[in-house]
Amino acid sequence: MLPFKLLFHPGLTVDLGAHVFPAQKYRLVRDRLLEAGIADHGDFVAPHPASEQDLLRVHTPEYLRKLQQDEFSVRERIAMEVPWSRDLVQASWLAAGAATEAAGRAKRDGCAVVIGGGFHHAFPDHGEGFCLIHDVAVAVRALRAGGSLGRVAILDLDVHQGNGTASIFGDDPDTFTVSLHQEANYPVGKPPSRIDVGLPDGIGDSEYLAALEGPLAASLDFAPDLLFYLAGADPYEHDLLGGLGLTQDGLRERDRRVFEAARRAGVPVTVTLAGGYAAKTSDTVTIHVNTVLAAAQVFARADP
Ligand SMILES: [Zn+2]
Numbered sequence: 642m643l644p645f646k647l648l649f650h651p652g653l654t655v656d657l658g659a660h661v662f663p664a665q666k667y668r669l670v671r672d673r674l675l676e677a678g679i680a681d682h683g684d685f686v687a688p689h690p691a692s693e694q695d696l697l698r699v700h701t702p703e704y705l706r707k708l709q710q711d712e713f714s715v716r717e718r719i720a721m722e723v724p725w726s727r728d729l730v731q732a733s734w735l736a737a738g739a740a741t742e743a744a745g746r747a748k749r750d751g752c753a754v755v756i757g758g759g760f761h762h763a764f765p766d767h768g769e770g771f772c773l774i775h776d777v778a779v780a781v782r783a784l785r786a787g788g789s790l791g792r793v794a795i796l797d798l799d800v801h802q803g804n805g806t807a808s809i810f811g812d813d814p815d816t817f818t819v820s821l822h823q824e825a826n827y828p829v830g831k832p833p834s835r836i837d838v839g840l841p842d843g844i845g846d847s848e849y850l851a852a853l854e855g856p857l858a859a860s861l862d863f864a865p866d867l868l869f870y871l872a873g874a875d876p877y878e879h880d881l882l883g884g885l886g887l888t889q890d891g892l893r894e895r896d897r898r899v900f901e902a903a904r905r906a907g908v909p910v911t912v913t914l915a916g917g918y919a920a921k922t923s924d925t926v927t928i929h930v931n932t933v934l935a936a937a938q939v940f941a942r943a944d945p
Contacts (some may be wrong), residue, residue: 650735760772846885883918
């Protein structure tokens with residue numbers, strides 16, 4: 642049994658047809674965790690979809706209406722990069738609900754992991770790059786509205802810059818946004834996060850881990866009530882949409898350092914999986930499973 646909960650729902654997996662986004666990865670991660678004996682059924686919690694009220698704390702009513710009714714222009718559809726479906730809308734609502742529930746659980750348990758989410762390219766009024774609803778932003782604002790959250794740090798280690806996150810929290814003094822990404826990659830326009838580290842193409846484990854040190858420390862020095870960690874699998878050397886050179890071991894060490902530092906600082910962590918487009922989907926699954934393992938190893942210990 643894990644020392645924290647995993648938020649999972651079959652509805653997070655959407656059939657996108659032939660698409661570079663392996664949406665089935667969520668189900669595969671769940672299956673691998675069970676098969677490998679890392680988690681048992683009791684470790685999983687099924688989230689509820691986010692409420693309209695919670696979504697409206699981040700997104701415009703006009704955009705939510707368009708999403709529900711599939712009323713997008715050709716240009717908007719191209720930016721989204723995923724085909725609209727009723728299931729996709731439901732999955733987006735569920736991911737936001739999962740992040741919200743995970744945040745509440747992390748505050749109690751020290752950690753919680755969403756087997757999904759990390760939709761950091763979603764903006765208040767439009768979707769981009771496979772991201773329609775900004776799950777983490779919905780969670781932050783929902784918990785704040787409930788009075789149970791003050792300062793927050795968002796540490797985004799997906800290979801792509803967190804443009805939606807940066808835009809949503811650009812003028813929020815209580816939310817510290819960090820993005821460590823490949824500079825010469827999507828998105829073209831990168832609105833400023835509190836800390837942006839634009840990495841050169843092709844760097845490997847040691848350079849990456851060295852670059853992480855300062856931003857990780859800064860995000861915890863902010864003394865947040867909660868750290869949201871976007872544990873993207875796409876800095877991986879064999880990722881089709883990434884251009885960095887991290888190995889699976891390097892990514893696991895990345896995760897370990899994040900959890901270790903947060904634990905030492907007494908800051909609870911909410912994890913979302915974010916991107917992962919390895920040539921072999923099984924590699925993406927392994928990287929995400931390793932994130933859960935790293936968290937289990939750090940948070941299982943009795944003393945920080
Ligand atoms: Zn990404």
